[in-house]
Amino acid sequence: MIPASFDYIRATSLSQAIGLLQDDPDNTKLLAGGHTLIPTLKLRLASPALLVDLGSIGELQGIDIGDHIRIGALTRHAELLASEKLREALPIFHQTANMIADPQVRNRGTIGGSLANADPSADWPAVIIALKAELELAGPNGRRRVAAKDFFVDIFTTALQADEVLTAIHIARPKPGMNFRYRKIRHPASGYAVVGVAAGVHLNGGVVSEATLGITGASAKAFTPDAAVDFLSGKTLSIDTIERAAILASEHAGCLSDHYASADYRKHLAKTEVARALTSLSGKP
């Protein structure tokens, strides 16, 4: 398939990219890794008049690890996989990046493109929700931050305005002893999550002093199952506690249905993946 014709500009600054978006938001598309956008153009599901390539904008690149962690929106999955410093600070990034598709996709696809695209089966949304990250958005009126849990509005829909660019992901360093896991049931063709679960637990003498969960793939948008998180607080991470939390989490899932997985099957997977993620964090076999 061949896309409809379009103009192409490789922006050299964030303000230039925002200005171009502002000129004609309905007919302009930002290009990051292109792994979703280019097939969309080829299938003519979108026909923008202008593509604005973000690839030369320095401030969208890179991983900074200090008192808090900042990941530029244009950071590729492969860079997140390769960063030893990030792996030390938050191993869940290495774990998750390693599960995304294949090396070709990981070498082009960006975390910002994935989040902005808000595919209901993408992996990063669950992770950044569980990490309670904030997303930095820049537009004509300046910058604002949106909590990850509020960023995903609906299927393929986010809090980004038509003239805004997602610039970075900010994550507070978790308290010492807080451990995270990401698990998913992979779609056999694409590798996307049929259901994916990011879980984090801090144990104090075997009792949960802090818990966090993010679920992707199950519903139109990634979400935190609040009832399950609230239930875990103050409990020993026993088999019974895990089972109850997993049921609560799956009850929260709206559950998508498609020709690969029914809503009931996804609900079941949400339960089993939450249980497995929490079990792996409990230190029990």
Ligand SMILES: Cc1cc2nc3c(=O)[nH]c(=O)nc-3n(C[C@H](O)[C@H](O)[C@H](O)COP(=O)(O)OP(=O)(O)OC[C@H]3O[C@@H](n4cnc5c(N)ncnc54)[C@H](O)[C@@H]3O)c2cc1C
């Ligand atoms: C075969 C295949 C398998 C895949 N498997 C997986 C998988 O297992 N797990 C998974 O999570 N993902 C998977 N993906 C998705 C892939 O990893 C990318 O994350 C995804 O394609 C989007 O990132 P991108 O950088 O390619 O964005 P692009 O395709 O360039 O852009 C996607 C959308 O986001 C917008 N956008 C991009 N960057 C910004 C920004 N900074 N600010 C505002 N808007 C922006 C674009 O305008 C466009 O609308 C797969 C993709 C393919 C093709």
